[in-house]
Amino acid sequence: LAEVRQKTGMVKPSSLLKPVALTRIPGRYLAHQESLPKLPVPPLKQTCDRYLAALEPIVDSEMLKNTQELVKEFQAQGGVGDRLQKGLEHRSRKTDNWLSDWWLQTAYLDYRLPVVVHSSPGVVLPRLEFSDRQGQIRYAAKLIAGVLDFKSMIDNETLPIEYLGGKMLCMNQYYQVLCSCRIPGIKSDSVVNYALNKRPPSHITVVHNYQFFVLDVYNSDGTTLTVDQLYIQLEKIWNSSLQTNKEPIGILTSNHRNSWGKAYANLIKDKTNKESVRAIQKSIFTVCLDAPMPRVSDEMYRTRAAVQMLHGGGSRWNSGNRWFDKTLQFIIGEDGTCGVIYEHAPAEGPPIVALIDHVVEYTKKSEMVRTPMVPLPMPKKLRFNITPEIKRDIEEAKQNMNIMVHDLDMKVIVFSHFGKNVPKSYKMSPDAFIQVALQLAYYRTYKRCCATYESASLRMFKLGRTDTIRSATSDSANFVKTMDDPVKQVALLEKAVKAHRAYTDMAIRGQAIDRHLLGLKLQAIEDLSALPDIFMDTSFAVANHYNLSTSQVPAKTDCVMCFGPVVPDGYGVCYNPMEEHINFAVSAFNSCADTNAARMVQALEDALVDMKTLLDQTPKAKL
């Protein structure tokens, strides 16, 4: 098997444009999955000690003292902690992964805020050069062919296995993102996946001017439609959806999950509606052919594109041109704006971006080839019967969407002073360097350290998702508080960066604290016992109020992922560190007077530049 090994860093499928093996490698995926280790349950005492250490920079001494007492009691021999730990260890023996089902349920399916802004990440691709309908359709045809090319690697089980820190990663998420969709419920949602059906779906859905179509992308002999054929089919769709006065049925999916759950039950009472919804849910993925958005300056372009990906711009623009429950939606604007929005429940950013990297390369190479014209049937338009009640739900969803649109404060920038190259030249982890800069930016702005979340991959383990790297450490606090003391600065910076990298290593090896604490809490709930005091404590609330929610999503393509903050007074920060520049997307809420995305971006740029200057000025630092 052509597998690529690398000591550090995540290796993405590097077989871009190499011909996909025509022969399947049956069983390869399962054999790989079976070879992966199980996610460990960390020792109780280790998590308790690390939890107290993580609180130090973010809570005051009185709170800390109180929590120390609670933790002592919790972990006493034969105490509550011990009992819950045994419960977790038992669960771990019985399941492939003691955490993954719980995590899917609590982090996603039970989460009731709209998926738009609050959960689904967007991806902004570099602007394309077209600015008309023909360019849009042409690109869409190539993109669809590119995704299908990637899909054939999944289907053939020829997708190269990825590595992190020299260890093989779980590939399961790749099998979850196509042919899947979230389904709303009144109290909790679910996810359906049709990929493993006896007859897996052979169509995608395309939406234009709020009208959905089924586009069959496979011929009867199993071959995919050529780019040329896809172009013709898309043109037919475009021409039969010229009316712009249609009800934006898809906007229903942007509502609060409980409201959408109720509206959904009502919507699918009608047989036609049910069939149309099912066709969207079953489709391999969705392509949104967007109307052009208002023009902005070049400097503002990526920011505007980011909000188009995250929410579509509001009910007047493209927010109705989506089915936000669909796992993968590729957005192609008539003005050359392109990107993706994905529903987060089945996967993290890296597999999505690996797919995008493949598609972007594919679209560069694949030229339109004239194929003999076998007439293809007209793609089927999906009908919806809109009752007055459904109309009311649509109006409500429109209003709520417009409130979200006004509330989202977003800033996307290209930090062009340097990229991974500078921290690397100082023998520092680029990710840790960026995270310490974020700590400095936040401290300079608010004169305090805050609970900070960085996602760490748990994919070294079977069915692994993520744990949290708590980027606010005692070492980062020491550094940001003494930034004005030139003598100590460099040593403290080095210490802070090393501490972050050490936390990362501990997290990706399954020894971080947050998922373990969550497991202990859920075990307590499952045992129907009262919640232990440590989970009712103010420190626990502070520790889980992430004013900074951050994530690195590296890509080969010059793109950036973006997402909303996770608390009303917080920031969402996503970045793609390239070799000589870094793409950042920073979000906040306008309804919070204390936050401002542009101001945080400026503070972050200043912090990065100042940290570099600090290292440059200290000749010893350069190794």
Ligand code: COA
């Ligand atoms: N000196 C020189 N180079 C170094 C270095 C050092 N001390 N430490 C790291 N590097 C290099 C690495 O070799 C790597 O090189 P590459 O660019 O050739 O690949 C590069 O710097 C990046 O390493 P680093 O910045 O340390 O980050 P990482 O790639 O190990 O990633 C995480 C860190 C936390 C992002 C990663 O472990 C992870 O978990 N990723 C998944 C996150 C996720 O799921 N996000 C999505 C949520 S939706």
